Amino acid sequence: MKLRKLFYTTLSTPEILDFRKTAMIYSFSWIFDGKNLYLVVSYNPVTIAKVSQIDHELKVEAYSEQKTITKSELSEKIEITLGLNEKIEEFYEKIREDPLLKYVPTALRGARLRSVDLWTGIVTAICQQNASFKQGWTMLYNLYRKTGRTFRVENHDVLILPTPNQVLEIKPDTLKECKLGYRSQTLVEVAKVLESGDLEEDPLYQDPYSAEKILKKIKGIGQYSARLTLVLSLREYALPPIDRWTTRLVQEAYGLESRSFKTVEKAIKTRWGKWAGLGVFFLTVVLDAVPLSKALLRLRKGELKPRADAKELTPLTLWKKL
DNA sequence: TGCCAGGCGGGGT
């Protein structure tokens, strides 16, 4: 399906913005092509923004099945998606000397988190459960490729995930081909909940504690997945998603006696404050999301910058590989 | 082969 161009607008950028890195991090090839970032702005009607940087502005072109969005609505959407209004210098101030994140303000200066919609966020989190980074991103890739829909923006194909309703229609064999294993049941659970309209979205946007509680009601969504979803889709950083990987790295870096959840959470909140969730996100980027044993070796050697030359699959090279 | 990986829920204390 080819989308029609509606209009374009421009957006002024904050002083600290590295558009290229922001666009690259954890993006598949259909999201970033090396120059343009393709963002799903709406599912109904499907509307995609093509974003590129020209001098000190962002050029934002809207493509859609139907004209319903206005220039100001689009601008606001892009600002939120790219976190252009976040005072990232406050975060940098907190982590300037941090044993885990000290290179974020330099090596990744201006990189922001590219947020996604709630549904895409939950699906992403499910794929990260009890699997390596590589396996998790392969699962998500399979879902897009085998069950997603393609929309053409000029000469570029943009994939979007099936809607919850569409997930419930996928044949079991097709879902199995995506290699989610037992996680596919959770995917179906989430699709059912979103489709039923039972998910109370309002409290999700009010305080993070009730948001976490609401998401955890879904069978298969625990604390980690709930919090990761909040980070990825609502830019809610107060509650850090803590997994085995983060736990061990934080324990080692800060010399914690215990690696209990409470101890690790407290250490993270103390160091990174209200930016805790963003800190966990960037921790995976600076360590190229390598498996735990390798990550620990890198920490001991002080190799806490992402490898620019990486030939492997990393958060920064995903767009070239998948 | 066997074990582990950005978890999770259920059943045992």
Add this chain to the structure above:
DNA sequence: ACCCCGCATGGC
């Protein structure tokens, strides 16, 4: 409250 186990699947 905790502790422990099984759960698909792929990679080593």
